[in-house]
Amino acid sequence: MQVFPESVYFCPSCGCGLCGEGEYNNDGEIFVEKTILFCDQCERGYHVGCLRERGDEGLESCPEGNWFCGEKCSEIFFHLQNLLGKSNSAGIDGLSWTILRSNEKHGRNRNTSSIIEAMTKCKLRAARSMLRECFDRIIQPATKTDLITDVVFSKESAVPHLNYRGFYTMILEKGKKPISVATFRVRSDKVAEVPLVGTCIRSRRQGMCRLLMNSLQKVIFSVDLDTQLDIILANMGVQKLLLPVTAKLLQCWNTSFGFSVATNFDRFKMLEYPFLEFNDTIMCQKLLTRAVT
Structure with missing residues (x-):
């Protein structure tokens, strides 16, 4: 990085693992596109909307128990x-x-x-x-x-x-x-x-x-x-x-x-x-x- 970012900045580890954006919904009472799910193994965060676009099924509510971003x-x-x-x-x-x-x-x-x-x-x-x-x-x-x-x-x-x-x-x-x-x-x-x-x-x-x-x-x-x-x-x-x-x-x-x-x-x-x-x-x-x- 040569200059300060002009807009809101999130480091790569804080951004969504798919889109890279860091903004998310932190209201645990609702489950929306910007809700973040964290993988229980790699601990990366993913927007629900991005996961749906990827083709993940069954994301109508917060998963119970462990959740993983992939089979690996x-x-x-x-x-x-x-x-x-x-x-x-x-x-x-x-x-x-x-x-x-x-x-x-x-x-x-x-x-x-x-x-x-x-x-x-x-x-x-x-x-x-x-x-x-x-x-x-x-x-x-x-x-x-x-x-x-x-x-x-x-x-x-x-x-x-x-x-x-x-x-x-x-x-x-x-x-x-x-x-x-x-x-x-x-x-x-x-x-x-x-x-x-x-x-x-x-x-x-x-x-x-x-x-x-x-x-x-x-x-x-x-x-x-x-x-x-x-x-x-x-x-x-x-x-x-x-x-x-x-x-x-x-x-x-x-x-x-x-x-x-x-x-x-x-x-x-x-x-x-x-x-x-x-x-x-x-x-x-x-x-x-x-x-x-």
Whole structure:
């Protein structure tokens, strides 16, 4: 942008995913063309009128339960839901991984028992404590809340850049103690982000982060435990992974994990998605190539 917009301006992440316009009806009592529906997976907003023009049927009233902008988002969402709370072997004796997400309102979690919900919160609190070992504390200027807490507990917000509802947490454990933790969010079949990855101090330089990322790559988008994330995502149409990296760790993520620095042009192509990034970090990406079968 070379000059200030002359009319009302909405950033790409706030505009309708079809027409790009950001004006909408915010009266929840009526359902009109300018009513916005938000996808429960990619979290993009869509005008009801634009969806009708696209050919979507049955939009006479606000959909009940989960709503998705397309089949791809539906597939990703329910696959992730099927993985929630299940302990899986990490391939080394005594180590296991679990994917968790807070808030019983999210999809199938609303039907979980109070005991399971309490166990989930307990594990997420342990994951938060471990991540606090790894990162300086970041207080959100707008909300005065702790960012790690907001991400790990999937805090919702009407402001797109402060909405962490879509985040999941993956924990690598030995016994019941977290060793390594990663938070991730699948923005669409185009891109997924992994903004927070950390290993507890006593287990560093032992390959735990690699083990966690390998587990994530093997299972997060497919029930086939022997398939790498690169192949799974590429075959599903997902194009890349994003990860903010400090300059000190850039070479490690480049050489050991296959990430490269995302260019300005790369970032421009993903403007419709607000990603979580931090001061003094470099956004890196891992391009995914379709597997040959």
